[in-house]
Amino acid sequence: MALIYGEAKDMSDQTSGTHSGHLAEGPPHHVVTVDPIEPVDRPRAMRRARWVVIVVAVLLALGAVRTLVNRYYNAHALERQMASQSTRYVNTIVPRPAAAGRELTLPGTLQGFVESPIYARTNGYVLRWFKDIGAHVEKGEVLALLDTPEVDQELNQAQAARSQAAARRALAQTSLTRWQNLRQKDAVSQQELDERTSAANQAQADLAAAEANVRRLQELQGFRRIVAPFAGVVTKRNVDVGTLVNAGNAGTNRELFTLAQTDPLRIYLYVPQAYSQQVKAGQDVAVTLAELPGQVFHGAVARMSSAIDPTTRTMQVDVSLPNKEGRLLPGAYVQVQITGKAADDPPAAFMVPTNTLLFRKEGPRIAVAENGRVNLRPVTIGRDYGRTVEILSGLKAGDALILNPADSIEQGEAVTVTPASAPAAPAPRAS
Incomplete structure (x- = not known):
């Protein structure tokens, strides 16, 4: 903008002449003058500013569209990548069909089929004894002789x-x-x-x-002649020559001998109420001893009480076990396995590991891999054997059961199945 000096100079001259008599003459003053302001074209400036705003807005819009398009394609690419990475790799197992009959294993103790303590029937002294422990005797054979x-x-x-x-x-x-x-x-x-x-x-x-x-x-x-009331084995002898004995078993009187019939032997079992319906008279049983590994002795259910004890909720069962060779000894601890089909046995049950089960609010489920997808099957659980459980319904032969399924696994989720494992391990015997 130009500086105007004209008016300023005139005013300076007038001032100088008026005060010339009073002011000393000094050096000349420099006055800056400004050129007159030229008028501005406002409509043209407004149009120019409007175009600038429009151009900036278009550029911003193009940038936003480009950003959205890039984000869209990036999101889809990320989804495809995540989908490929989120496919589960699972191990599967094939369910094992449950046995046709249920197996029940119970502890028991071998007892002589007949076990009897023998007391004196008259007072006297032991004059002689003829049979010691372990002796096999026949019915009517003399065990001892008393002096009366x-x-x-x-x-x-x-x-x-x-x-x-x-x-x-x-x-x-x-x-x-x-x-x-x-x-x-x-x-x-x-x-x-x-x-x-x-x-x-x-x-x-x-x-x-x-x-x-x-x-x-x-x-x-x-x-005074102490005789064996039946054929068996002498398991105890509590007298010696000169021992004073009294008739009967009252007070402190001790039995003179104990006699046991060892063929057959007897086992008393107490079957839980839950298994009482599968036990029948004449049913075969298998008896095993820890000290005779690999050897199985076969007997049969001789009789049962046909009533549940309200205190223990068990039913007493009497098992008869042949012992012609005399290898089994009265008093030994044994395991008795009863196998048989109960009336309520399911027609097509399966045994599966417990680590295939999922417990949802809708009920128990098992994840089955079908055509690369998860199918959550509702199942009905039977008996629990600890590491394995009985599945009464919901499975079929050949199903690929997913082992250790995650709690977050969902219906229809994609899975990749690794090579199939061996069939489920047999259920442990109930005890």
Whole structure:
């Protein structure tokens, strides 16, 4: 913009002339002058500014569109990449068909089919013993012999009393015969005859009592021979020569011997209520011992109580086990396996590992790999064996069950199946 000096110079001259008498003459003053302002074309400036704004807006819009397009393509590319990376790699297993019958294994103890402690039936001292522990005896074989001096003396006394009673009976019978003859001659009264008849009857009764006492003491004397009541094995001997024994098992009396019949043996089992329906009389059982690995002994269910104990919720079962060779010993701990088909056994059950199960709010599910996708099958769980469970419904043979499925796995999710593993391990036996 130009500087205007004209007016400023005139004004300076006037001021200088007015004050010339008073002011000393000094150096000349330099005055800046400005050129007059040229008028501005406002409509043209507005149009120019508008075009600038439009150009900037177009450029910004083009940049935004380009950014959105790039983001769109980048998002789709990322989705494709994530989809390819999110495909699960899973291990699968094939379910194993459950056995046709249920297996139940219970602990038990071998017992003699007949086990009996043998006590003395009379008082005395052990004179001799003939059988020791482990001896096989037959029915009626003598195990020990007692000395019974008191019983012997009582028997002698009873025999003498019997003789006295016999003599009195004979006298009473003779008197009765005589009085009967006198009555026929009307020499005695009927009352006197009746008295003699009663005396004879009483004498006869006294003789019968004396004879019964003699027989009793003879039986007691016979009990000095301790005999085996049945064929079996002597499992205990608690007496020796000179031991004083008393009759019966009262107080501190101990059994002289214990005898067990070892063929067959007996096992008492207590079957839980949940398994009681699968046990039937005559059903086969398999018996194993830890000390005889690999050997199985076969028996049968002989009888069962057919009632549940309300205290233990179990049913007592009696198993009979042949033992002709005598290899099985009474008192041994055994495992008894009962196999049989129960009435409620499912027609097509499967055994699967527990790590194939998913528990959702809708119920239990098993993830099955089908055509590269996840199919969450609803299943019905039967019995739980710990590491394996019984599946009653929801599976079919040949299904590829996903092992260790993630909790986040969803229906229809893409999966890549690794080579199939071996079939599910057999279920452990219930105990």
